[in-house]
Amino acid sequence: MPDARRWRALITGITGQDGPYLAEILQTEGVEIWAASRGGRVPDELPFVQAAPAIDLRDATSLARAIAAVAPDEVYHLAAQTAVWQSWDDPVETGDITGLGTARLLEAVRREAPTARVFVAATSEIFGEPERAPQDETTPIRPASPYGAAKAYAYTLARLYRQQHGMYIAVGILFNHESPRRPPGFVTRKITRGAVAIARGEARSLELGNLDARRDWGFAGDTVRAIRAMLRTDEPGDFVVATGESHAVRDWCELAFGKLGLDYRDHVVTNPEFWRPAEPVPLVGDATRARDVLGWQPAVTFEELVAMLVEADQSASQKSEVRSQT
Amino acid sequence: MPTALITGITGQDGSYLAEHLLGLGYEVVGVTRRTSTDTGSRIEHLRERITLAGADLLDQTSLLALVQKHQPDEVYNLAAQSFVPTSWEQPVLTGEFTALGVTRLLEAVRIAKPDARFYQASSSEMFGKVQATPQNESTPFYPRSPYGISKLYGHWITVNYRESYGLYATSGILFNHESKRRGLEFVTRKISYGVARIKHGVDRELRLGNLEARRDWGFAGDYVEAMHLMLQREDPKDYVVATGETHSVRECCEAAFAAVGLNWEDHVVVDPIFYRPAEVDLLVGDAALANAELGWSPKVDFQHLVEMMVEADLALVADEMKRGILRSYAASGS
Numbered sequence: 184m185p186d187a188r189r190w191r192a193l194i195t196g197i198t199g200q201d202g203p204y205l206a207e208i209l210q211t212e213g214v215e216i217w218a219a220s221r222g223g224r225v226p227d228e229l230p231f232v233q234a235a236p237a238i239d240l241r242d243a244t245s246l247a248r249a250i251a252a253v254a255p256d257e258v259y260h261l262a263a264q265t266a267v268w269q270s271w272d273d274p275v276e277t278g279d280i281t282g283l284g285t286a287r288l289l290e291a292v293r294r295e296a297p298t299a300r301v302f303v304a305a306t307s308e309i310f311g312e313p314e315r316a317p318q319d320e321t322t323p324i325r326p327a328s329p330y331g332a333a334k335a336y337a338y339t340l341a342r343l344y345r346q347q348h349g350m351y352i353a354v355g356i357l358f359n360h361e362s363p364r365r366p367p368g369f370v371t372r373k374i375t376r377g378a379v380a381i382a383r384g385e386a387r388s389l390e391l392g393n394l395d396a397r398r399d400w401g402f403a404g405d406t407v408r409a410i411r412a413m414l415r416t417d418e419p420g421d422f423v424v425a426t427g428e429s430h431a432v433r434d435w436c437e438l439a440f441g442k443l444g445l446d447y448r449d450h451v452v453t454n455p456e457f458w459r460p461a462e463p464v465p466l467v468g469d470a471t472r473a474r475d476v477l478g479w480q481p482a483v484t485f486e487e488l489v490a491m492l493v494e495a496d497q498s499a500s501q502k503s504e505v506r507s508q509t
Numbered sequence: 510m511p512t513a514l515i516t517g518i519t520g521q522d523g524s525y526l527a528e529h530l531l532g533l534g535y536e537v538v539g540v541t542r543r544t545s546t547d548t549g550s551r552i553e554h555l556r557e558r559i560t561l562a563g564a565d566l567l568d569q570t571s572l573l574a575l576v577q578k579h580q581p582d583e584v585y586n587l588a589a590q591s592f593v594p595t596s597w598e599q600p601v602l603t604g605e606f607t608a609l610g611v612t613r614l615l616e617a618v619r620i621a622k623p624d625a626r627f628y629q630a631s632s633s634e635m636f637g638k639v640q641a642t643p644q645n646e647s648t649p650f651y652p653r654s655p656y657g658i659s660k661l662y663g664h665w666i667t668v669n670y671r672e673s674y675g676l677y678a679t680s681g682i683l684f685n686h687e688s689k690r691r692g693l694e695f696v697t698r699k700i701s702y703g704v705a706r707i708k709h710g711v712d713r714e715l716r717l718g719n720l721e722a723r724r725d726w727g728f729a730g731d732y733v734e735a736m737h738l739m740l741q742r743e744d745p746k747d748y749v750v751a752t753g754e755t756h757s758v759r760e761c762c763e764a765a766f767a768a769v770g771l772n773w774e775d776h777v778v779v780d781p782i783f784y785r786p787a788e789v790d791l792l793v794g795d796a797a798l799a800n801a802e803l804g805w806s807p808k809v810d811f812q813h814l815v816e817m818m819v820e821a822d823l824a825l826v827a828d829e830m831k832r833g834i835l836r837s838y839a840a841s842g843s
Contacts, residue, residue, distance in 0.1 A: 243601060271673070274666065275569060275612050282662060283604045286655075290601060323649040325665075327672065329612070332665040336608060339658045340600070347786050 189215040193253045196261030200364045205407040206232050219249040240284025246291035257300040257414050270330035282333035289344050300351040300414045305338040307358040307466045317469035320421045353413035358425035358468040362403035363495030374435045375492040382443040390454040394433040397465040401426045402483035412477040425468020426481050438489040516540040517587030521690045524551035526733040538579045540564050551690050566610030572617035583740050585628045596656035607659035615670045626677040626740040629667040632660045633684040633792045643795040677745045684751035684794040688729040689821035700765045705822035708769040718783030720759040725793045727752045728809035738803040751794020752807045764815040
């Protein structure tokens with residue numbers, strides 16, 4: 184008889200922001216971690232993660248093959264085409280990967296590992312322009328972008344599979360969550376990078392859109408704790424994961440520049456090209472259910488989050504300076 | 510003469526809409542997919558008067574070429590994998606056609622004919638587990654089948670293209686609509702066709718699923734008029750199209766058997782195999798907005814609809830018997 188098998192997790196989206204944070208948590212629990220990515224590779228920074236056969240969310244066969252090969256006890260489906268603005272450039276691909284990709288994945292799990300627990304990542308973007316704030320699990324879905332529509336499709340389908348096929352599927356309606364692993368295309372990272380560059384004299388100004396746009400920003404490391412907890416409850420469900428606080432882009436600027444001894448008003452210019460009208464009702468989540476059922480609470484405050492990103496960008500630019508000098 | 514492009518021309522609604530638009534002086538281009546079986550029976554009588562063009566909702570390039578070539582003034586997206594039970598067996602394919610097909614067609618319109626007016630055939634199945642009764646344009650959605658979920662995505666993406674790209678794009682949330690051209694897999698037609706076979710002595714019984722399932726059933730010929738009206742307004746908007754009345758499968762049986770002088774209880778057998786995995790709640794539409802703004806209301810009532818269908822199927826079965834081509838008809842749900 185082989186040794187008692189370790190609990191086995193399969194993660195899609197290991198190359199994104201959340202995948203590595205999740206893998207790090209699962210590792211501390213002794214979970215055997217596999218990752219399925221398009222290239223069939225795992226980032227070097229995660230040597231404890233094993234590579235599953237490569238997947239393409241547009242190819243159902245590849246998903247079935249990876250799931251059959253790994254035979255996971257739990258699946259974290261984080262992979263998607265995740266940027267809202269990119270979804271305007273290619274709505275079809277976004278729908279194919281982010282929406283139908285989830286259908287293909289759920290079908291593959293249903294056939295190859297029907298008792299596996301599944302986490303599906305949804306987003307506050309499914310609410311689009313909501314009529315009231317804060318938003319919770321009962322707020323009507325009304326996506327306002329191809330990305331939001333694709334995620335809303337994934338969410339409603341995941342819920343249906345749980346209800347009708349009796350599968351263990353949890354959905355996280357994740358509000359914005361940031362970290363040093365966030366790619367620079369996102370506004371939060373754009374601000375901290377820009378502020379650091381200005382502080383170092385490498386840039387003079389930073390162009391942004393509407394400074395009054397508001398979001399509920401949390402730390403990705405906190406978000407993945409909620410994700411993990413969702414697959415450790417008796418009854419799977421849908422959970423809003425949010426801080427419950429809404430902040431403006433302006434607040435990010437003030438804190439990020441302030442931390443570097445600068446006043447954002449001297450450096451930030453608004454470019455109408457990036458300008459989006461402020462939402463009449465802000466996207467801000469009510470995570471009461473996650474708190475009550477999962478015992479989850481965010482640990483990192485908004486101020487700490489901004490400081491964390493500024494410090495990460497400072498040390499990144501110092502490292503690159505060292506590299507360029509050698 | 511304005512040009513209308515219709516996907517799903519070979520379906521029930523496509524054929525009625527083509528007739529309606531031809532009557533209004535439109536040039537009609539119908540989109541067909543090549544299949545190995547002939548699917549053109551519903552438009553046989555229109556073949557001389559419409560243009561058929563090959564394209565596929567799964568193939569972005571074919572849609573772009575289609576819109577580029579015909580430069581339509583109006584585009585009606587009626588094509589879909591439209592049968593709820595099939596969507597449980599083939600959820601991904603249903604998503605490919607019924608969900609993502611909408612995005613592909615909208616992209617083709619946005620790129621090749623951005624001033625065309627676009628109609629998306631949405632469905633009351635999007636309401637599923639209903640959050641309010643009756644359902645209108647502001648009722649929250651809660652679909653209960655892969656088909657309903659795919660239609661809901663199609664609705665959202667249509668609204669997106671209107672609000673973000675400024676396309677004249679509208680979504681018609683149509684409740685069930687039937688006719689003699691309804692597919693045999695749908696319950697109303699299954700009943701009318703079954704009644705005709707029993708009346709002609711071909712069959713003795715009719716096997717059905719949940720007799721208590723209720724729907725808001727209208728006549729397809731009325732509903733295609735609403736589609737056209739929706740594209741004639743100055744501002745694009747979404748509308749619920751419904752009769753506002755519900756009837757049960759049992760009532761449909763009663764009316765259909767009574768139309769040929771038979772008692773339904775002597776012939777109908779309930780077979781749980783035809784039950785849906787997840788039944789939707791009471792779907793009943795509130796078409797007050799369509800009535801007020803489009804001046805639309807249904808002309809054919811339930812009783813008349815069932816009688817029309819039975820009458821047509823009596824003639825069809827008689828013809829099939831004469832020609833010796835009686836079919837064995839497919840198992841189905843509602």
